[in-house]
Amino acid sequence: MNYNKKVTLFIQCIIDGIFPEVGFAVVRIFNKLGIGVECPAEQTCCGQPAFNSGYRKEAKRAAEHFMEVFGEAECIVCPSGSCVNMVRNHYPELFRDNAKLLERAKGIGVKTFELTEYLVDVLGLEDLGSRYDGRITYHDSCHLMRGIGVKEQPRKLIRKIRGAEFVEMKDSDKCCGFGGAFSVKYPEISTAILEDKVKNIIDSNAEIVTGCDMGCLMNIQGMLSRRGLPVKTLHIAQLLAGQSI
Amino acid sequence: MTRIATENYREEAIKGINDPVLQKALANLQMRLGRGAEEAYRNLPEGPGLRRKAHEIRMNAIENLDVLLELLADKIRSRGGHVFFAEDADAAVTYCLETAQKHNVRLAVKGKSMITEEIGLNDAFAAADIEVAETDLGEYIIQLAGEHPSHIIAPAIHKTRSEIGLLFSEKLNIPYTTDPETLTRAARKALREKFLSAGMGISGCNIACAETGHITVVSNEGNIRMSTTLPKVHVAFMGMERITARLSDHDILFRLLSRGAAAQKMAGYVSYIGGPRISGQADGPDEFHLVIIDNGRTKILADNEFREMLCCIRCGACLNMCPVYGEIGGHAYGYAYTGPVGAVVTPLLVGINRAKDLCLGETLCGACKDACPVDIDLPRMLLLLRAKLADGDEKWNVKRENTGEKILYGIWSEIVRRRWAYDAMLNLSREGLRLFTGKEGMISSFPFFLKGWTDSRDMKLPARESFMLQWKKSEKQKRVK
Ligand code: SF4
Numbered sequence: 001m002n003y004n005k006k007v008t009l010f011i012q013c014i015i016d017g018i019f020p021e022v023g024f025a026v027v028r029i030f031n032k033l034g035i036g037v038e039c040p041a042e043q044t045c046c047g048q049p050a051f052n053s054g055y056r057k058e059a060k061r062a063a064e065h066f067m068e069v070f071g072e073a074e075c076i077v078c079p080s081g082s083c084v085n086m087v088r089n090h091y092p093e094l095f096r097d098n099a100k101l102l103e104r105a106k107g108i109g110v111k112t113f114e115l116t117e118y119l120v121d122v123l124g125l126e127d128l129g130s131r132y133d134g135r136i137t138y139h140d141s142c143h144l145m146r147g148i149g150v151k152e153q154p155r156k157l158i159r160k161i162r163g164a165e166f167v168e169m170k171d172s173d174k175c176c177g178f179g180g181a182f183s184v185k186y187p188e189i190s191t192a193i194l195e196d197k198v199k200n201i202i203d204s205n206a207e208i209v210t211g212c213d214m215g216c217l218m219n220i221q222g223m224l225s226r227r228g229l230p231v232k233t234l235h236i237a238q239l240l241a242g243q244s245i
Numbered sequence: 246m247t248r249i250a251t252e253n254y255r256e257e258a259i260k261g262i263n264d265p266v267l268q269k270a271l272a273n274l275q276m277r278l279g280r281g282a283e284e285a286y287r288n289l290p291e292g293p294g295l296r297r298k299a300h301e302i303r304m305n306a307i308e309n310l311d312v313l314l315e316l317l318a319d320k321i322r323s324r325g326g327h328v329f330f331a332e333d334a335d336a337a338v339t340y341c342l343e344t345a346q347k348h349n350v351r352l353a354v355k356g357k358s359m360i361t362e363e364i365g366l367n368d369a370f371a372a373a374d375i376e377v378a379e380t381d382l383g384e385y386i387i388q389l390a391g392e393h394p395s396h397i398i399a400p401a402i403h404k405t406r407s408e409i410g411l412l413f414s415e416k417l418n419i420p421y422t423t424d425p426e427t428l429t430r431a432a433r434k435a436l437r438e439k440f441l442s443a444g445m446g447i448s449g450c451n452i453a454c455a456e457t458g459h460i461t462v463v464s465n466e467g468n469i470r471m472s473t474t475l476p477k478v479h480v481a482f483m484g485m486e487r488i489t490a491r492l493s494d495h496d497i498l499f500r501l502l503s504r505g506a507a508a509q510k511m512a513g514y515v516s517y518i519g520g521p522r523i524s525g526q527a528d529g530p531d532e533f534h535l536v537i538i539d540n541g542r543t544k545i546l547a548d549n550e551f552r553e554m555l556c557c558i559r560c561g562a563c564l565n566m567c568p569v570y571g572e573i574g575g576h577a578y579g580y581a582y583t584g585p586v587g588a589v590v591t592p593l594l595v596g597i598n599r600a601k602d603l604c605l606g607e608t609l610c611g612a613c614k615d616a617c618p619v620d621i622d623l624p625r626m627l628l629l630l631r632a633k634l635a636d637g638d639e640k641w642n643v644k645r646e647n648t649g650e651k652i653l654y655g656i657w658s659e660i661v662r663r664r665w666a667y668d669a670m671l672n673l674s675r676e677g678l679r680l681f682t683g684k685e686g687m688i689s690s691f692p693f694f695l696k697g698w699t700d701s702r703d704m705k706l707p708a709r710e711s712f713m714l715q716w717k718k719s720e721k722q723k724r725v726k
Contacts, residue, residue, distance in 0.1 A: 039716050182606070
């Protein structure tokens with residue numbers, strides 16, 4: 001299988017609708033690496049919101065659409081850990097009673113990669129020749145780290161960014177309290193967890209908090225903005241693509 | 246009666262969040278025990294992978310429960326012990342009460358046990374006018390204060406030293422002090438008197454062994470050993486799932502249990518009990534009763550999606566890593582079992598609708614699975630419980646929780662299959678949300694069901710053009726060039 005000539009982009013719905021600049025940062029990274037980019041314009045959402053809330057029939061419909069759109073792709077790359085976790089680990093569960101679709105789901109799962117996983121594990125890259133001046137801290141998104149086991153890859157990439165100083169925050173691997181619908185259904189609990197996260201970010205003295213999932217980053221940004229705190233949230237693709245502050 | 250207050254999850258959670266003493270205690274506990282257990286697993290000679298092996302051992306036992314329990318019962322009976330299989334909480338409580346009454350017991354001493362909380366033993370004894378004294382220091386404090394435990398292993402973490410000082414000076418008639426040693430001595434003195442005068446000792450069972458026919462109980466204070474050896478009658482309770490086939494399994498399980506529960510290599514006191522004292526033995530009760538409790542477990546056993554939950558050894562490790570438990574504490578869970586284990590097992594025991602907030606009010610971060618010494622996939626089962634709430638379920642007698650939400654997701658599932666419709670939805674929501682947009686394109690007050698977000702957070706307004714739209718345009722331009 002040829003994983004390093006051309007990639008098919010799978011854009012998380014949050015990036016698609018709210019943070020398109022992150023999607024274009026990913027495109028710039030691949031352009032710089034000389035890797036061809038395709039992006040099926042029919043894609044929408046992987047179905048994770050419905051699945052996490054228990055609506056499996058509805059999630060299945062989204063998943064079927066996803067598999068139609070991406071079925072022929074050779075190598076799928078997505079700048080979101082939780083979406084990759086959905087496709088790789090939950091699609092097989094959704095289709096476990098349908099042998100044909102199950103096989104298809106598994107087939108798609110093995111050729112779907114999270115962005116930093118793709119760059120470090122598949123391409124064997126750590127230094128993308130990017131530059132970003134500032135002190136950076138990193139938040140481990142839960143589904144990225146525990147679901148698909150990506151923990152060191154983003155750190156390796158950040159450490160090689162010129163001008164960047166990488167600082168670990170306390171409890172970087174602790175949940176930010178987003179949890180999708182949880183954040184609006186149980187806002188008090190979600191907020192309490194997020195407060196701890198924001199405190200650890202502030203205590204790290206970083207100017208930028210980065211991560212590999214806009215869900216978490218949107219949550220963190222939400223509180224930083226509300227409280228007028230001077231830390232910026234940027235997706236790791238934006239750092240690697242060298243976007244300046 | 247068993248206390249079930251799962252309906253108050255949200256309310257009690259908010260109380261916990263606003264309790265500064267609890268907050269400090271929880272942060273401390275998670276730091277010490279949660280991170281400690283992580284480290285302890287890493288330092289295992291076999292590595293954290295041993296948790297998987299333990300899972301297999303437990304699952305194997307669960308698959309053969311009927312045989313193993315019979316073996317255990319036969320062995321205990323052959324040594325003169327009594328074994329009673331209790332179908333539900335009532336049967337278990339009644340058996341124990343009748344045994345106490347037969348022996349004219351006025352006071353029973355009890356070692357910490359979750360299952361007696363589950364079946365509401367203390368309340369039943371109180372109603373029958375028999376005193377039950379908790380002998381674990383934390384449980385003793387909680388009992389004096391007339392409260393319920395908030396953590397499986399550290400039941401009194403929500404109490405400060407000065408609260409305990411006040412409580413002891415009032416209940417134990419000692420001068421007020423906050424010195425832990427003096428307080429512990431006072432408790433020890435009071436408890437020693439109880440141990441010596443109690444007519445019955447009550448304990449749980451950490452794990453039983455079919456091969457040798459004994460139960461194993463562990464503690465760090467030695468109180469369980471005293472509860473099970475000093476009084477004339479010992480009644481032990483165990484959930485019917487708490488057994489393994491071989492003694493060699495216990496080595497792995499207790500090493501993991503001690504690490505998960507308390508970041509220890511092994512608990513301070515480990516007792517193996519297989520029946521009453523035999524002649525010539527210095528210690529031990531004259532009568533030994535083992536009550537093996539079903540109370541809803543057969544139903545869990547019969548469902549292969551939830552069967553895994555019976556692997557649980559109630560160590561509390563998942564609480565110590567859970568971000569939600571870390572904020573709200575144990576009381577919100579409204580039942581004997583708190584934290585992630587409670588979020589899965591309580592709905593299965595008391596009713597999924599009734600305990601819906603426990604499984605919906607979690608972030609699905611997955612930290613509990615990594616913390617669990619027997620590697621139980623709690624997040625998988627949380628998702629499954631949510632699926633039952635979303636669509637209803639006959640087998641578990643679940644009613645659909647939210648028809649409105651079901652309809653919305655139904656519409657959503659049609660929209661996501663059609664990009665044009667999806668674009669229209671994005672546009673519509675953007676235009677709608679524009680009305681709520683404040684400084685720098687950030688929304689700071691959402692309407693309706695989204696309001697919870699903006700109570701503490703802003704959100705960026707959706708982009709004027711989605712990524713896909715911009716991408717399509719740029720591709721078209723490329724082609725024109
Ligand atoms: S689920 Fe696992 S970690 Fe939690 S109490 Fe049970 S055995 Fe311990």
